[in-house]
Amino acid sequence: MAKSVSLLLFFLDDNRYAIPLTSVERVYPAVEITSCEADLATEFLGFVNVHGELIPVVNARARFGLPNKPVAVTDMMIVALDGDQKLAMMVDRVADVLEYSAEQMIIAESLLYAKTQVNVINLADGMIVIKEMRDYLTETGRQWLERKA
Numbered sequence: 129m130a131k132s133v134s135l136l137l138f139f140l141d142d143n144r145y146a147i148p149l150t151s152v153e154r155v156y157p158a159v160e161i162t163s164c165e166a167d168l169a170t171e172f173l174g175f176v177n178v179h180g181e182l183i184p185v186v187n188a189r190a191r192f193g194l195p196n197k198p199v200a201v202t203d204m205m206i207v208a209l210d211g212d213q214k215l216a217m218m219v220d221r222v223a224d225v226l227e228y229s230a231e232q233m234i235i236a237e238s239l240l241y242a243k244t245q246v247n248v249i250n251l252a253d254g255m256i257v258i259k260e261m262r263d264y265l266t267e268t269g270r271q272w273l274e275r276k277a
Contacts, residue, residue, distance in 0.1 A: 135249075135258060137223040138206065140194055145219075146226065146249070146258045151208045155222050158203035161185050176205065176216050183207060185216045226256070233258070 134149035161174040164184075173185040185205075189196055204222045207214055228249055247258040 132227050132229055135226045135228065135256070136206065137226055137256065138204070138219040139221050139223060140189055140192060140219055143192065143194075144223070144254065144256045145188075145192075146256050147206070147208060148258070149225055151210070153207045153209055153214065156205045156207065158199045158201065158205050158218055161199065161218075173218065178207060178216070181214070183214045183216045185218060188217045188219070 135146035136149050136152050136155075137144060137146050139145070156178070159176050159178075161176055164172050164174040170190050171187060173187050175182045176185055177183075187196075199218055200220075203218050203220060206217045206219060206222070208217070209215075226249075233247055233249055249256045249258060
């Protein structure tokens with residue numbers, strides 16, 4: 129029997145993306161972001177306060193080459209774990225939870241994603257890019273987080 133994996137689907141503009149549901153702590157309505165250091169603005173939008181805990185907000189739009197946009201009241205915030213580190217990500221909307229078998233995943237090499245593997249699920253209505261939270265950061269962003277830990 130094929131191993132089943134659950135994904136949380138979300139949208140940035142009209143593009144569908146997914147992260148493994150096992151890494152998602154919770155989804156919240158968007159909240160105000162406190163800006164961060166200017167040299168990290170392409171990596172992080174800033175920080176959010178979630179029940180007294182400051183959590184870095186990853187700039188997922190920049191990672192996919194999408195233009196920045198102000199946070200809207202309809203946006204959602206995904207808080208997920210990358211190891212021991214919590215990270216937040218603002219998305220336009222959260223769509224659904226999708227179950228798929230490991231055999232449905234396609235692993236593609238792509239120059240568009242800075243020489244990293246791209247995991248994709250090909251569905252009848254289109255493809256979905258799957259990323260772990262750490263994949264939304266460049267090496268510079270990961271190093272900054274490690275120094276802050």
